[in-house]
Amino acid sequence: MSISPPEQKIWFNEPVDKVELLWVGMALVWALIMFAMMPLWHLKGSQNMSNEAYRIHPEAYQAKVDDMVAKFTVGEEGKAKTPVVRPPAGSDVYLLARLWEWYPVLELEQGKSYRLHLSSLDWQHGFSVQPANINLQVHPGIDEVVTITPTTSGDFGIICNEYCGIGHHTMLGKIRVVAAK
Numbered sequence: 001m002s003i004s005p006p007e008q009k010i011w012f013n014e015p016v017d018k019v020e021l022l023w024v025g026m027a028l029v030w031a032l033i034m035f036a037m038m039p040l041w042h043l044k045g046s047q048n049m050s051n052e053a054y055r056i057h058p059e060a061y062q063a064k065v066d067d068m069v070a071k072f073t074v075g076e077e078g079k080a081k082t083p084v085v086r087p088p089a090g091s092d093v094y095l096l097a098r099l100w101e102w103y104p105v106l107e108l109e110q111g112k113s114y115r116l117h118l119s120s121l122d123w124q125h126g127f128s129v130q131p132a133n134i135n136l137q138v139h140p141g142i143d144e145v146v147t148i149t150p151t152t153s154g155d156f157g158i159i160c161n162e163y164c165g166i167g168h169h170t171m172l173g174k175i176r177v178v179a180a181k
């Protein structure tokens with residue numbers, strides 16, 4: 001800490017101390033390790049879900065959701081009569097977040113892979129699947145795609161994990177995984 005101005009004003013001509021070099025060296029090595037961890041963890045880590053993201057207008061996203069709902073609805077769920085949609089195995093499936101619901105209920109087949117699209121129609125929500133350790137931010141204007149292969153059948157609750165206003169705590173949804181026929 002310097003209280004008075006330095007005696008030698010042109011400090012960058014001063015020789016670098018060994019200890020300082022050592023610190024810079026250690027910091028550099030650590031930075032390189034952290035840098036290598038990014039691709040390594042992407043390939044080997046079991047926490048991060050790889051995703052793709054695309055720009056999309058909320059209305060265009062809604063149209064995709066509505067199209068899927070119109071084609072593949074098999075029932076309805078709850079007081080809000082949220083459609084239960086069973087899209088073909090291996091297809092692109094769409095889930096939308098809005099104040100304050102996840103729409104629709106997706107029925108997926110165990111052991112099949114899907115490209116799950118997530119987007120919001122208003123502002124930021126948090127997609128959190130219970131009890132799985134999945135947690136993703138959902139933004140308006142961004143179509144986020146994760147490839148999922150459900151391995152366990154049953155009902156999985158979706159909660160919103162980003163505070164989004166007065167109804168945040170009521171923002172619940174569901175993904176149903178059914179055993180292959």
Ligand code: CUA
Nearest residue numbers: 125160162164
């Ligand atoms: Cu949506 Cu909190």
